[in-house]
Amino acid sequence: MPIQPQASHYIGGRYIENETGEPIDSRFPATGEVIATVRAADAAIVDQAVAAARKGYEEWSAMSGADRGRVLCAAARILRDRNEELAMLETMDTGRPLQETRVADAASAADCLEFFGGMADKIRGEQISGEEGFIYTRREPFGICAGIGAWNYPIQNAGWKAAPALACGNAMIFKPSETTPLSTLKLAEILTEAGAPDGVFNVIQGRGKTGQLLAEHPGVEKVSFTGSVPTGLKVNASAASQLKHTTMELGGKSPLIVYDDADIESAVIGALLGNFYSTGQVCTNCTRVYVHETVMDQFLAQLSEMTRRIRIGDPRDPETQMGPLVSDTQLAAVMSYIEAGKAEGAHLFLGGGRPALPGLEDGSFIEPTIFTGVRDEMRIAREEIFGPVMCVMSFAGDEEVIERANNTAFGLAAGVFTKDLRRAHRTADRLQAGICWINNFNVYTVQPPFGGFKKSGIGRENGFAAIEYYSQVKTVFVHLEPLAPAY
Numbered sequence: 001m002p003i004q005p006q007a008s009h010y011i012g013g014r015y016i017e018n019e020t021g022e023p024i025d026s027r028f029p030a031t032g033e034v035i036a037t038v039r040a041a042d043a044a045i046v047d048q049a050v051a052a053a054r055k056g057y058e059e060w061s062a063m064s065g066a067d068r069g070r071v072l073c074a075a076a077r078i079l080r081d082r083n084e085e086l087a088m089l090e091t092m093d094t095g096r097p098l099q100e101t102r103v104a105d106a107a108s109a110a111d112c113l114e115f116f117g118g119m120a121d122k123i124r125g126e127q128i129s130g131e132e133g134f135i136y137t138r139r140e141p142f143g144i145c146a147g148i149g150a151w152n153y154p155i156q157n158a159g160w161k162a163a164p165a166l167a168c169g170n171a172m173i174f175k176p177s178e179t180t181p182l183s184t185l186k187l188a189e190i191l192t193e194a195g196a197p198d199g200v201f202n203v204i205q206g207r208g209k210t211g212q213l214l215a216e217h218p219g220v221e222k223v224s225f226t227g228s229v230p231t232g233l234k235v236n237a238s239a240a241s242q243l244k245h246t247t248m249e250l251g252g253k254s255p256l257i258v259y260d261d262a263d264i265e266s267a268v269i270g271a272l273l274g275n276f277y278s279t280g281q282v283c284t285n286c287t288r289v290y291v292h293e294t295v296m297d298q299f300l301a302q303l304s305e306m307t308r309r310i311r312i313g314d315p316r317d318p319e320t321q322m323g324p325l326v327s328d329t330q331l332a333a334v335m336s337y338i339e340a341g342k343a344e345g346a347h348l349f350l351g352g353g354r355p356a357l358p359g360l361e362d363g364s365f366i367e368p369t370i371f372t373g374v375r376d377e378m379r380i381a382r383e384e385i386f387g388p389v390m391c392v393m394s395f396a397g398d399e400e401v402i403e404r405a406n407n408t409a410f411g412l413a414a415g416v417f418t419k420d421l422r423r424a425h426r427t428a429d430r431l432q433a434g435i436c437w438i439n440n441f442n443v444y445t446v447q448p449p450f451g452g453f454k455k456s457g458i459g460r461e462n463g464f465a466a467i468e469y470y471s472q473v474k475t476v477f478v479h480l481e482p483l484a485p486a487y
């Protein structure tokens with residue numbers, strides 16, 4: 001499979017190049033080697049995408065929900081058929097190991113397309129009885145939705161946004177992160193192959209400037225953004241100034257509480273999944289692990305043993321469990337947090353350096369890192385690091401730990417490990433987070449809603465809830481009797 005795409009953008013059902021756009025290299029993070037180059041979309045390309053999406057929208061929104069659903073389900077089947085090839089492409093672009101990209105990327109986008117494909121003909125309103133008639137509501141599409149994605153799960157990001165948007169009858173223009181531009185072009189090709197009319201799903205490349213041009217374009221009615229809180233705040237403010245609808249899937253600094261009655265082995269596995277999967281580049285990660293003081297020694301002993309077993313290496317090797325970070329820039333950012341943790345007096349319990357991997361010296365690899373003796377006010381305990389850096393903190397009482405867990409501007413996810421179900425539900429009830437796991441962490445399916453409280457976001461992806469965020473309600477009053485004179 002050639003990695004260099006035919007052209008940079010996919011607009012109106014075909015590849016489009018703009019020879020003068022700023023070149024952006026995509027690198028294989030395990031070696032630093034350039035694997036493809038795309039060009040950033042300028043204002044003219046964004047205009048072209050909006051015009052194509054408008055045409056696509058007119059045709060698509062006039063189709064029945066059942067017909068739209070069939071296209072989405074057909075796209076899901078093609079994604080599954082090509083999963084192996086798409087997994088390798090995602091591994092090359094993100095550096096995440098094949099073990100992950102085989103299950104969490106194109107496969108998750110396929111799950112989502114199937115879920116919303118099945119729902120496309122079930123979107124309905126309500127009927128309300130009125131005097132001398134009745135009232136009904138309809139859920140109608142917005143028109144053109146912009147999707148802007150982060151670099152950790154590019155095709156999954158695009159699938160999670162496109163599936164509900166398209167099921168509701170919208171068209172979409174998606175801008176992947178400049179760091180990982182490749183796989184979303186494949187999703188666009190596949191939707192065309194599955195029968196989506198030209199212009200229904202378009203991909204344009206570029207950095208923040210292109211994202212801004214797209215989000216602020218007057219032809220775009222809704223903006224669905226996944227990325228960091230600072231960028232999300234900017235995008236949301238500019239969308240709000242034009243009264244555009246938004247979905248914001250932003251960062252987090254999620255807590256995991258391990259009570260004294262927890263199954264410690266399971267809690268350790270949960271903490272590992274919630275910190276080291278995707279080399280820590282997961283928005284929901286539980287980077288603040290609160291462990292009851294009476295089980296701390298036991299927890300740390302098992303944590304250390306299991307962390308040392310993680311196989312770091314070439315992400316193309318099916319045996320590899322942890323690949324590099326996505327880029328040198330991200331590596332530098334994560335290393336600076338490790339330095340900050342040491343400088344602020346946290347104890348570096350494990351890792352903290354670069355692993356020696358012969359032949360992969362230029363890759364952005366980092367060891368899974370664990371700090372103990374962390375205090376809540378330290379930067380490593382407050383800011384999203386987006387790398388494999390776990391902060392372990394001890395606590396003594398339930399009230400205390402819940403208060404500390406909630407003492408953050410973020411509110412994406414949270415977890416609790418305990419064998420006492422009442423304690424588990426009581427804690428989930430009190431945690432300020434959009435997603436709570438009891439006795440597990442970081443497991444997703446597309447059926448429930450996904451999104452954050454507080455600064456972690458607005459709106460929800462997935463589940464029935466997503467329909468509300470990709471459609472608008474129209475109320476129709478129906479009067480059945482002749483009107484009485486009003487004057």
Ligand SMILES: NC(=O)C1=CN([C@@H]2O[C@H](COP(=O)(O)OP(=O)(O)OC[C@H]3O[C@@H](n4cnc5c(N)ncnc54)[C@H](O)[C@@H]3O)[C@@H](O)[C@H]2O)C=CC1
Pocket residue numbers: 148149150151152153175176177178206207208209210211212213215226227228229231232234235248249250251252282283284384386412452456457
């Ligand atoms: N809640 C969620 O569902 C998820 C959240 N994230 C968050 O994403 C972040 C990591 O991703 P990054 O790519 O570093 O985020 P980022 O915020 O730097 O970039 C996200 C996207 O926004 C674009 N962008 C940058 N400036 C823009 C502007 N002014 N207007 C419009 N678009 C602009 C970028 O080109 C990129 O496509 C982390 O904070 C992570 O927690 C990542 C995955 C899932």
